Amino acid sequence: MDFELNADQQAVLESVERLLEQRAGPARAIALNKEGEYDTALHEALAVAGFNQIARDLAQGDRLAGLEAALAVEAIARSGGVVAAAAQMLVAAALYANPIEGPVAICTARELTDATPVRYAAHARSLLVLGDDYARRVALQPGDFEGVRTSFGYPMGRRASGVTIEPTTAGEALDSDAVDELRNWWRLGLAVEAVGTMDAALAHTVDYLSQRRQFGRAIGSFQAVQHRLSLCAIDVEASRWLAREAAFHGAQPEAVAAAAAFALQAADTLFTETHQLSGAIGFTCEFDLHVWSMRLLALRQELGGARGARRALVEARWGAA
Secondary structure (H helix, E strand, C coil): CCCCHHHHHHCCCHHHHHHHHHHHHHHHHHHHHHCCCCHHHHHHHHHHCCCCHHHHHCCCHHHHHHHHHHHHHHHHHHHHCCHHHHHHHHHHHCCCCCCCCCEEEEEEHHHCCCCCCCEEECCCCEEECCCCCEEEEECCCCEEEEEEECCCCCEEEEEECCCCCCCCCEEEEHHHHHHHHHHHHHHHHHHHHHHHHHHHHHHHHHHHHHHHECCCEEEEHHHHHHHHHHHHHHHHHHHHHHHHHHHHCCCHHHHHHHHHHHHHHHHHHHHHHHHHHHHHHCCCCCCHHHHHHHHHHHHHCCHHHHHHHHHHHHHHCCCCC
């Protein structure tokens, strides 16, 4: 495996990072989260900057486009961007040759039936619904989903009371091949988002521990702390390259399941370690760590989390029981 990005991939990454420096960041995420809002300005800026072109290339079978889209999604997660990047740039892009109306939200049929809170659903214009053996795309109208206040750092929404959306008949059906594609790209998106989110949480913690002093020295200079940070860094890097490998190969089931299983398990470790190492301040809203750490808890709940990914990995390798 080549661990160096080529010139085009590096250009994509640098381009999205420049845009995010101007339009995203923890302060922006905190301000939006207070009102449970979606970052429409960033969503539109990404479209104007041409990142939807990556999506079109992906839908047309360009294998490199999968990795380029993953790089952009990872960077957006790292910046704390409040946009449905993975759903739009990875999942929907793999299913449709032309971009569908966004924002895009994704949920399982059971989540739709039970009115479970879904990321970005209150602001979405397109909803992708995944059943056991079917998938559908539903065009949403304002009011179909209502906002739900949570601590997860994402705007969440649940099906509004009095609104009926039948998962087996609403909207338009995706063909049978698209069912597994939707599931695989969704799982890949979770892994990629987890990587960017973990990366930022760890970087924030390292920066804090290099400045916070105790017993006459920086906390980060203690060997025991360094060992714990090193193990976290190993988890982040391993997750990053598993996810990028899976993206490069077009979200093949086994590679995607392995990437998601590892990344979502690592997310649990990163959440615990970054909060413990940061001490009491790590549990306050005034400390930016929560912008990323609380999102890790949300990512770990989607599509069965790490346990669901492990089951998918076993099925991809040895077949269903």
